[in-house]
Amino acid sequence: MLCMTIPAETHRCDVAIAGGGPVGLTLALALARRGFDVALADAGAPPGEGSADSRAYFIAYGCWRIFRALGLEEQLLPHAEPVLQVEAEGRLGGISFIAEECAEPALGFMIEGSALSAVLYAAAKGEAKIRLLSCARIDKATFGPAKAQLAVGDLLIEARLVVGCDGAKSQVRAAAGLRFEGHDYDAAALSTTLKLGKPHNGAARQIFLPRGPMAVLPLTDNRANLIWTERAGVAGALAGLSDDEFERELAKAAGDFIPRAKLAGARHVFPLRLKVAERFDGHRVALAGDAAHVIHPLAGQGLNLGLKDVAALADVIGEAERVGLDIGAASALAPYTAWRRGDVAATAGAMEGFARAFTAPLPVRLVAGAAMAAAGTVPGARRLFAKEAGGDLGDVPSLMSRV
Numbered sequence: 001m002l003c004m005t006i007p008a009e010t011h012r013c014d015v016a017i018a019g020g021g022p023v024g025l026t027l028a029l030a031l032a033r034r035g036f037d038v039a040l041a042d043a044g045a046p047p048g049e050g051s052a053d054s055r056a057y058f059i060a061y062g063c064w065r066i067f068r069a070l071g072l073e074e075q076l077l078p079h080a081e082p083v084l085q086v087e088a089e090g091r092l093g094g095i096s097f098i099a100e101e102c103a104e105p106a107l108g109f110m111i112e113g114s115a116l117s118a119v120l121y122a123a124a125k126g127e128a129k130i131r132l133l134s135c136a137r138i139d140k141a142t143f144g145p146a147k148a149q150l151a152v153g154d155l156l157i158e159a160r161l162v163v164g165c166d167g168a169k170s171q172v173r174a175a176a177g178l179r180f181e182g183h184d185y186d187a188a189a190l191s192t193t194l195k196l197g198k199p200h201n202g203a204a205r206q207i208f209l210p211r212g213p214m215a216v217l218p219l220t221d222n223r224a225n226l227i228w229t230e231r232a233g234v235a236g237a238l239a240g241l242s243d244d245e246f247e248r249e250l251a252k253a254a255g256d257f258i259p260r261a262k263l264a265g266a267r268h269v270f271p272l273r274l275k276v277a278e279r280f281d282g283h284r285v286a287l288a289g290d291a292a293h294v295i296h297p298l299a300g301q302g303l304n305l306g307l308k309d310v311a312a313l314a315d316v317i318g319e320a321e322r323v324g325l326d327i328g329a330a331s332a333l334a335p336y337t338a339w340r341r342g343d344v345a346a347t348a349g350a351m352e353g354f355a356r357a358f359t360a361p362l363p364v365r366l367v368a369g370a371a372m373a374a375a376g377t378v379p380g381a382r383r384l385f386a387k388e389a390g391g392d393l394g395d396v397p398s399l400m401s402r403v
């Protein structure tokens with residue numbers, strides 16, 4: 001077990017990151033490569049030592065470029081399945097688009113969270129400018145005039161800037177007094193891994209069932225990540241069934257959508273919510289990833305938003321340092337919220353619209369399905385969907401630019 005005693009000392013650095021999920025680790029690497037001294041504290045054990053959940057992520061091709069720019073693509077590719085096609089079906093038809101519509105070899109990649117974390121963690125561990133602390137729960141965050149502090153037991157981390165990458169229940173966000181507003185859906189997502197009965201051919205597929213979407217997302221070795229949205233109580237009950245009972249219930253609900261699928265992993269249930277912080281920065285603080293915004297997972301965009309935060313924040317901090325500003329000053333960080341707010345609001349709004357429309361009473365579902373089918377017949381609209389899903393629209397930060 002790699003959980004070590006946290007020393008009683010004061011550690012000084014440029015940027016202290018709270019949370020070592022995929023967003024925190026990627027940010028640590030992006031900042032270290034720009035020459036900043038970084039400390040990252042995560043409450044959990046190092047990847048592979050704790051219990052990993054069953055989530056797998058669609059990483060849009062625009063965001064995948066961040067990993068490429070950080071030199072991680074070679075380590076990630078053996079675990080990643082290219083997504084060549086996206087199909088979403090409503091009651092009156094649906095929309096599908098393929099990688100060629102955005103002139104890319106793949107719309108993105110599906111990768112299991114455990115594999116992604118392991119690669120990011122190993123890269124951060126090997127980076128001289130990053131001090132990586134696991135099993136290090138942050139008890140307190142404070143923001144003084146000239147420095148910010150994170151307290152982890154008797155260890156104090158002092159930095160010019162603290163970035164909260166500590167997820168939906170962010171302690172950094174609360175300590176900074178930033179409001180987090182939105183609502184919970186009366187729904188939960190059950191996530192697990194399936195071995196498929198027929199080849200997935202790189203297609204990410206989603207159907208809208210009356211109580212929410214069900215997605216089957218391609219993984220390596222002809223496996224797939226299943227995301228089954230249901231009422232919270234039902235999702236919990238499905239998670240508690242025996243494997244045989246679960247497979248029977250899945251066959252009943254999904255029918256021809258996933259023929260002859262077998263369970264190939266543990267089941268986990270995630271509550272669903274839509275919440276966005278009032279701002280993503282303040283005096284000596286910034287927020288990235290789920291600490292800043294949590295959205296419905298139905299189009300696999302939550303982590304993609306977080307990775308875009310990372311790329312934008314790295315540019316904002318790098319530019320502030322280059323022109324001699326204090327990287328923790330509110331005025332130096334203000335461009336970060338300005339840059340990210342539009343994209344986050346648009347994506348959150350779209351997910352909310354889909355989630356509501358496709359769980360509404362039948363007439364609304366029919367209209368929504370018809371609208372989606374109509375959009376699917378317009379090549380320009382399909383191209384736009386493909387580029388949006390690929391995270392390749394708008395003002396793109398340097399880590400995401402085409403190389």
Ligand SMILES: Cc1cc2nc3c(=O)[nH]c(=O)nc-3n(C[C@H](O)[C@H](O)[C@H](O)COP(=O)(O)OP(=O)(O)OC[C@H]3O[C@@H](n4cnc5c(N)ncnc54)[C@H](O)[C@@H]3O)c2cc1C
Binds near residue numbers: 020167168189288297
């Ligand atoms: C079922 C499901 C499927 C999804 N699929 C996709 C997808 O396909 N594509 C996509 O883009 N997004 C997807 N998402 C969204 C994605 O899971 C999140 O957006 C992503 O995990 C956010 O990463 P993060 O690093 O910001 O936060 P987290 O992954 O929540 O990590 C936060 C980290 O902070 C640490 N932490 C918390 N509190 C403290 C503390 N006090 N001290 C120290 N450390 C602390 C935790 O240990 C954790 O490691 C999905 C979500 C769900 C629920």
